[in-house]
Amino acid sequence: MIHTERIKKLNQKPLKEGDYVLYWMQASPRTHCNHALEYGIKKANRLKKPLVVFFGITKQFPEANNRHYTFLLQGLQDVQNSLDKRGIKMAIQIVSPPKGAIELAENASVVVVDKGYLTIQREWVKKAIDWLKCSLIQVETNVVVPVETASAKEEYSAATFRRKINKKLDEFLVPLKMEKLITHSSDINMDSCSFDDLHSIISQLGLKSKVAPVSKYKGGTLNAIKLLGTFIKHRLDHFHDRNDPSTDYLSHMSPYLHFGQVSPLHIALEILKTKSPGKSTYLEELIVRRELAVNFVYHNPEYDNLKCLPDWAYKTLSKHQNDKREYTYSFKEFENAGTHDPYWNAAQLEMVHTGKMHGYMRMYWGKKILEWTHDPEEAYQIALKLNNKYELDGRDPNAYAGVAWCFGKHDRAWKEREIFGKVRYMNDRGLRRKFKIDSYVGAVNNLVS
Known part of the structure; x- marks a missing residue:
């Protein structure tokens, strides 16, 4: 089922x-549990047209590097094979x-696009709106509850957001039916990257990092x-112990959710099938906390700087910005895990070498950057x-x-102090105690030795 709240004519x-x-x-x-794809197939069948899928690999995505592009391209191989x-x-x-x-829309009857929430993704769509000569329809598929349906404004905390989104869950936690394309498009001739050599594709991007x-x-x-x-x-079953960095009870879904390679709806429905005692806690993280973050960046254009903070947090950090720090480190010292703190250094090394830091250590890691940097803006x-x-x-x-949470958000x-x-x-001391x-x-x- 594709709810009308997911669909918007742009x-x-x-x-x-x-x-x-x-x-x-x-x-x-992704092709699995993708409302935009299934909507596109239904639209193509209704118009008795084939469906073509386009993905543009930009050379200028902010801060993206070889690590990110490799993961993206590995996923695109899956997509291409599945669509074929x-x-x-x-x-x-x-x-x-x-x-x-x-360019491809010149020969299209209609364009369907999925929904991103960051400024650059929204700017891309705005540019298309300005230039397209045909209808553009956006279908939202990377959240369980569409962002504007969940809340029409930026929410102050998980508590205020939870009350709103929980009322919508029964309506939106429903499976998505896979459609069958009537008129195939495999034989349409279009330029496309070859995945025979991922390194060759990456080398064409001219990445600096x-x-x-x-x-x-x-x-x-x-x-x-x-x-x-x-x-x-x-x-x-052990998810209640997820905060302990010495254990691994995490799902490790965040990289796949980040790249849109897995549907949060699919994850939620699979979790709901279980009788696990960890079910409700995990769904709180997957839906309430994750979609609170979407609410944040969607409604707050200052999401990448200190101005995004609530007034009390911004004022209190400003008041204490000149307080004496016992330790201060440069960006390079942080990057090279060169602090006096073995726990912080381990967290940094885990991130550098595996591409993912333990969730609880991310909080500690961010708090200590605030503590060991000359001022809050630089720390942020x-x-x-x-x-x-x-x-x-x-x-x-x-x-x-x-x-932002490390600096008082939500x-x-x-x-x-x-x-x-x-x-x-x-x-x-809290780490050692707990x-x-x-x-x-x-x-x-x-791991890194």
């Missing part, structure tokens, strides 16, 4: 007598996404679904830059919300 242009329906796939590169089995032509081109979509790909996580929907099955079978930018450079799931709503005021003011504080933190450090050191 311009007033008419249907054209074109050669095909074009699905501009950008935020949701369904008789659907896919054109993957190294081109500015809106430019490529506009040479961050290496990781071996621990491989992109693609098939890998995501396999990993989800392992999580449900072996770790979901260092945290974002490191996170976006090395995390596979960096540069997305959850990444921006996660960094949180309440606490007892005032030096440097942090009323922003929540974390220290190494967890076998030295086991975590040892595991990371063994």
Whole structure:
């Protein structure tokens, strides 16, 4: 079922007598549980046209590097193979996404596009709106509850958001039917990248940052679904212990959710099938917390700087910005895990070498950057830059919300103290008291040695 709330006509242009329906796939590169794809197939069948899928690989996605592009391309291989089995032509081109979509739309009856939430993704769509000569329809598929349906404004906290989104869950937690394309498009001749050599594609992008790909996580929907099955079978029952860095009870879905390679709806429906005691806690993270982050970046254009903070947090950090720091580090010292703190260093090394830092350590990591940097603005930018450079799931709503949380976003005021003011504080004593933190450090050191 595709709810009308997921569908939005973006311009007033008419249907054209074109050669095909074009699905501009950008935020949701998957064929499994993709409302935009299934809508495109239904539209093509109704018009008695073939469907063509286009994906544009941009050279200029902010802060993206070899690590991110490798994961993306691995996923696109999955998409292309799956579409081929369904008789659907896919054109993957190294081109500015809106430019490529506009060019292919010259011969299209209608264009369908999925929905992204970051500024750059919204700018791409706006550019297409300005230039397209045919109808443009957006279908939202990367959240369980469409962002504007969940809330019409930026929410202050998880508590305020939870009350709203929970009322909508029964309506939107329904399976998506897979459609069959009547008129195949496989034989349509279009330029497209060859996946015989991923390195060749990446070399054409002219990337400045040479961050290496990781071996621990491989992109693609098939890998995501396999990993989800392992999580449900072996770790979901223990999800209440997920915060302990010395254990691994996490789902590791965030890189796949980031790239749109797995559907949050599919994950939620699979979790709901279980009788696991970890079910409700996991759904809170997957739906309430994750979609609160989407709400944040969608409604707050300042999501990548300190101005996004609530008034109390911004004021208290400003008040304490000149407080004396016992330790201060440069960006390079942070990047090279060169602090005095073995726990922080381990978290940084885990991120650099695996592309993913343990969730609880991300909070500690961000808090300490605030504590060990000359001022909050510099700390904020260092945290974002490191996170976006090395995390596979960096540069997305959850990444921006996660960094902002370390500075007071979606949180309440606490007892005032030096440097942090009323922003929540974390220290190494808490790690030692709650967890076998030295086991975590040892595991990371063994991993990178």
